Amino acid sequence: DVKVTQSSRYLVKRTGEKVFLECVQDMDHENMFWYRQDPGLGLRLIYFSYDVKMKEKGDIPEGYSVSREKKERFSLILESASTNQTSMYLCASSLDRVVTDTQYFGPGTRLTVL
């Protein structure tokens, strides 16, 4: 059974703080993704990675960076958190780089930036 875990379920940070969101998957998946989900806007892709040390921008990368030093771990970094980054952040992984592949999501981190 695929398991995707995220470091925190709830996080409260102040404007200007550096924030790290960690995601770990235990099924040797090649691909990992970071999304944010907001009411009325749905899921929006921030960054994704198809391999270690590889990253690709998604639809809304501004204000974010990522790191994938190991296959199982994909980190999302907010260099200087702002209030408009208050959101639910969801990490996902998929086995292979094919369009028919299922995405498995972590439980999400609800980030509030004050």
Next chain:
Amino acid sequence: RKEVEQDPGPFNVPEGATVAFNCTYSNSASQSFFWYRQDCRKEPKLLMSVYSSGNEDGRFTAQLNRASQYISLLIRDSKLSDSATYLCVVNRDDKIIFGKGTRLHILP
């Protein structure tokens, strides 16, 4: 036009009824299609893939209409536990596009 569009709902449906909703996509090069389910305050989970020939899984039937560029989800004999948001997902090349979801409330 948005690449993937869904009626946001909510659909309020009595228990035991049949409910169906559609998802339209704009790019004819789209290659694969899925329905995901998301419970309140939970992560999305795959409900079913949508095949060209249509597919059925218990009370759930998914269909693809390439000519009109939409996929559909039909739920028969709806249960209270079917209350959730249903997300349509369309894949094209390396791009994965999620719809904003359709909210379904099953009423006792």
